[in-house]
Amino acid sequence: MEENNDSQEIKSIIIDNVKYKTRLTKKYLARKSYSPAELGNIYSFIPGTILKIAVKEGQKVKKGTHLLELEAMKMANNLVSSMDGTVKKIYVKEGEMVPKNTLLLEIR
Numbered sequence: 001m002e003e004n005n006d007s008q009e010i011k012s013i014i015i016d017n018v019k020y021k022t023r024l025t026k027k028y029l030a031r032k033s034y035s036p037a038e039l040g041n042i043y044s045f046i047p048g049t050i051l052k053i054a055v056k057e058g059q060k061v062k063k064g065t066h067l068l069e070l071e072a073m074k075m076a077n078n079l080v081s082s083m084d085g086t087v088k089k090i091y092v093k094e095g096e097m098v099p100k101n102t103l104l105l106e107i108r
């Protein structure tokens with residue numbers, strides 16, 4: 001069965017400075033818009049278990065400081081600070097299981 005595209009409005013989009021005309025699907029129009037991650041927010045990049053938290057709230061950290069250990073697929077992943085700052089908030093506890101893209105802690 002063919003979908004009736006006559007009811008969809010034609011939109012113009014620009015990709016790499018080239019203008020295209022297309023019909024956008026309902027799924028595309030309902031998607032969550034991209035927003036860049038805030039610098040200093042540390043997210044889980046894979047589902048796993050928090051083995052160890054090496055910092056405390058209010059602690060000053062330098063770029064490269066070990067923040068926490070995330071076990072995933074029987075491997076311990078060490079997460080390190082990407083910037084100098086102070087640990088503002090820790091959102092997880094040791095032993096907690098976290099899904100992918102979970103906010104773990106904030107550095108400001």
